Amino acid sequence: MAIHSGHPSTSPEQSAGNVELNGASLVLSGDWTLTYYTALSRLVQTVQEKDLANVSLDVSQLTRVDTAGASLLVKLMGGPALVEALNNSEIANEQQALITAVASAMKNEVFQPPRVNPVLGFLADIGQKVTAVAQLLWLLAGFIGETLSTLFYILPRPSRWRFTSFVAAVHDTGLNALPIVALLTFLVGSVVAFLGATVLQDFGATIYTVNLVAFSFLREFGVLLAAILLAGRTASSFTAHIGAMKVNEELDAIRTLGLNPVELLVVPRVLAMMVSLPVLTFVGMISGMIGGAVVCAITLEIPPSQFMAIIERDIGLTHFLVGIGKAPVFAFLIAVIGCLEGFKVSGSAQSVGEHTTSSVVQSIFMVILLDSIAALFFMEMGW
Template sequence: MAGTPGSAVEEQNTLSIRGDWTLAHYRSLKAIVTKRTGQGEVPGTVELAGLGRLDTAGASLLVTLLGPEKARDIASSRGTLAEEQSALLQAVAEAMADRSQPKVTTASPVTVLLAGTGEKTIELYRLLWRLSGFIGQTLATLFTTLPRPGRWRITPFVAAIQDTGLNALPIVALLTFLVGAVVAFLGATVLDNFGATIYTVNLVAFSFLREFGVLLAAILLAGRTASAFTAQIGAMKVNEEIDALRTLGLNPVELLVIPRVLAMMVSLPILTFVGMVAGMLGGGMVCALVLDISPTQFLAIVERDLQLRHFLVGISKAPVFAFLIAVIGCLEGFKVEGSAQSVGEHTTSSVVQSIFMVILLDSIAALFFMEMGW
């Protein structure tokens, strides 16, 4: 049975709610509520003695008519409604109050800026904390595996060396050769104003032995190899292959991370040496063609003015950069969730983090070596 349709009648500053407020009468009740809410505020006194049956649809209309605050006050008043009706009206009023109150941001731009800075700082702290933990896990696994030759993964190690070292050799040599030529051009242009173009040789050799050789090779590997590590391990994570390895009792860090880290630590010093030689060849070509400095004179100046320690300073940074690049690439791969979009996001993140860490550590190392007089 449909029952008596509900109504809302205002008499002498009192709003009387009568009849059944149920889904069966929703259309007529909706019209009453719309008309009444358009007339202004609800009177201070609400009489519910004539209320019949009440369901969720009717309760939502009552909350719309009275407002969430007044509806909760009425629902909490003893004796006004039946217990079940009071509980229903209370629940609907609380739900609609949460939904109807939009979050208004009243913070000043300075507060918003400081809050954003704090969030980014916390995010950076968590990232460094997780990276430190993964580095510790990698080192622990490495020191556990090295004394046991039976657990060495020779095949993936050699394959990773070919991928990270041999295949990257042409692009590293070409890039450093061109950068060496550019540095020689710039040096010759500036030094010509002082009649000291002969020192272009020192500029090229010094910069590539200490900084450019290892830095360019590391940045290239950060963009080329760290992204590959992340994509490979991320694809395995999406396909649940890493979970399968753990189910078989195998250590994913030992199988996937250690061979890549060791291969990078072998490849990057070699690429750094190639970059140093190629950069000085590019600078030597410019000196021979533009400055009339013969290759023999170029080599004689390098042998006379540059000490071995400059080469050792540059080459000593290569294993550290290689370790960080490989670890960051592998860590971002393990952080991939189950979607292709996540693979792309973490691949981008691994490249950005690797390049940032390489440049940061290189600048710190440059300051340290300068203060030590090395």
């Protein structure tokens, strides 16, 4: 494990000091001088936080040391351990004399890992997480802007439209996802109707199970279940596909050919999602209400004709429009997040897996967050 000071070298003969932990040996190398004092001081603090018990010190690779660097070496391992390591090394005599003199002057310094206030550590962790979320939102906003600018640029130029990629993405995100969306919403609709009937039976209002199923699926469950399924199924696919292309350096090849990866890979997928999710949402609404109608017919002896008559009488068109109107927004966010995480892959199989997981988590989180905000907004507006 190598820990570098991060300060650039000033010449080929000079290199900033670094620490390398090889098993039970702590190897010090490079220049420990005033030029690199700030970076080396941070390096020493980082190393002191690690468990250095029973670790031997190797100073044979030190090149240049002045009083500032020697003081940091004493702080790192303590004077006695440093002097003992010097006696077992072959560095220049003047360097040994300087370090020994500094160690003697700092003989009261005791090697002790810094104590971290747990409250400050907890606050620091929170600050890091908040900063990471802010950076993520900033990057997402920038990528959304780049996607929209590319989309508006190619819309008036039909020669740049990529119909093949668009149709293939619609087939993958929409048609292939249709059976699982229909099955899941059918089962959830059956469960909602059964639970509603069980609770409302105590109040003699089982007839309102129809309203419960229709209201919940038209406004929330239809679009929410379809969006979550696509977030887990399609966003991960986008990330893995683009991430694998980046690992194989195909994105670099695309840029070398003078093509825009956003135009080539992102825009067709975003448009396909914005077409597929409203369709899947409509199918989810219908399947959920069919599942509820089956339970009502079997358990509550409400025939399908009466079920449809109650929906036509009591459930307004506004509920359907509220649900279907959220679908394109959710689709846009899911597709953009999936593609963005693919572009963030660093170049290894592990990175592909990590960003694929991250895209699914972020997509589901954003869908639920926006759905909650939309529910509050529509409730306040009376829609």
